[in-house]
Amino acid sequence: MAVNSRPSRPVLGQNQYGKAENRVVRIVRDGATHHIKDLNVSVSLSGDMDDVHYSGSNANVLPTDTTKNTVYAFAKEHGIESAEQFGIHLARHFVTSQEPIHRARIRIEEYAWERIETSGEARHSFVRKGQETRLAQITFDGETWEVVSGLKDLVVMNSTNSEFWGYVKDTYTTLPEAYDRILATQVSGRWRFNWTGDEETAPDWDTSYEQVKKHMLEAFAETYSLSLQQTLYAMGARIIDNRGEIDEVRFSLPNKHHFLVDLEPFGLKNDNEVYFAADRPYGLIEATILRDGCEAHIPVDLTNL
Structure with a gap:
């Protein structure tokens, strides 16, 4: 009996893609008093992405440039209340707005700033805090x-x-x-x-x-x-x-x-x-x-x- 020696096709395993290290600084101007949120945001998306790997079809691919733009747009539209809340907004958006995307993982580093207090009325000067870097990771799969x-x-x-x-x-x-x-x-x-x-x-x-x-x-x-x-x-x-x-x-x-x-x-x-x-x-x-x-x-x- 002849043995079928035709090699099997390699199978795609776990995969994800996105835009890493989007540096976004959000300034809130409350009169002469300003407030800063300084984040480094990495977006990673996964879902129905077999075709782009097997054939190069981008029909299900949301460009990573779009994910970058979304980070900046959301900083304006939603503000940045906290790293966690900002990541929740982003993860929910990517999973619920794009059918091929089944899971979003948002990783955030937050860099803290302290206000430089002066005798004047202006409160818009800051010094970077030298202690820890705050981190957050938000993952959402639709449920x-x-x-x-x-x-x-x-x-x-x-x-x-x-x-x-x-x-x-x-x-x-x-x-x-x-x-x-x-x-x-x-x-x-x-x-x-x-x-x-x-x-x-x-x-x-x-x-x-x-x-x-x-x-x-x-x-x-x-x-x-x-x-x-x-x-x-x-x-x-x-x-x-x-x-x-x-x-x-x-x-x-x-x-x-x-x-x-x-x-x-x-x-x-x-x-x-x-x-x-x-x-x-x-x-x-x-x-x-x-x-x-x-x-x-x-x-x-x-x-x-």
């Missing part, structure tokens, strides 16, 4: 919403109340036990809301963000730490315990090591005063904290969010 907020590059430090000892030791262990050390990290965190899409029950996104950050920082500052893992859990647990709108928190915390400098060659005693700040290699501690009964949705690799 189900998922809103994940977060932040990155928030650098924090405890100059005491941290220890690290009692760990496993083997032939290659050289690290001395520490009973009073600096604990520093650069927080990358995401948290998933349990909001289902009802506008009347939507959280106050800005208030929620500020409160999450507040609980995160308070837990970091108030936890007497025997390990960075313990501190991470305390940060996530305090958010879950205090913010009922959130079901999942994920942190990625690099341990920004500070090592005591040996000053004995110079005849000096180093009583936990002078440290060498090492940028690499670094310990990387990651974990998810969940509300009891909930399943994890946030990817382990936060760079993919």
Whole structure:
């Protein structure tokens, strides 16, 4: 019997397209007082896109240039109340206005500005805040919403109340036990809301963000730490315990090591005063904290969010 050796056609898998990193700055002029929203918006769309991959037919393709224009038009038409709300407007528009598009994912970075206060009446000067970058990802498939907020590059430090000892030791262990050390990290965190899409029950996104950050920082500052893992859990647990709108928190915390400098060659005693700040290699501690009964949705690799 002859064997059919005709090769099968490769099958298209998961795919999406869109316009990445649309930088939009929205100014609201309230007389002499101005307000700024500064966003970096990435749009990703998926749906009935087989033909464009197999044959090059663009019949179902909304141009990425159009998605870019939509971001800017919506900044004018809807304003930017918050990163989350702006992303919700965009995701709903793309899925409900274009039949071939079944799912929209909007990723947003928000850059904060502080007003420069002067003795004059004008209040239109700002300085870029140098703390964290605020993040949001909104996903909508026509029925189900998922809103994940977060932040990155928030650098924090405890100059005491941290220890690290009692760990496993083997032939290659050289690290001395520490009973009073600096604990520093650069927080990358995401948290998933349990909001289902009802506008009347939507959280106050800005208030929620500020409160999450507040609980995160308070837990970091108030936890007497025997390990960075313990501190991470305390940060996530305090958010879950205090913010009922959130079901999942994920942190990625690099341990920004500070090592005591040996000053004995110079005849000096180093009583936990002078440290060498090492940028690499670094310990990387990651974990998810969940509300009891909930399943994890946030990817382990936060760079993919």
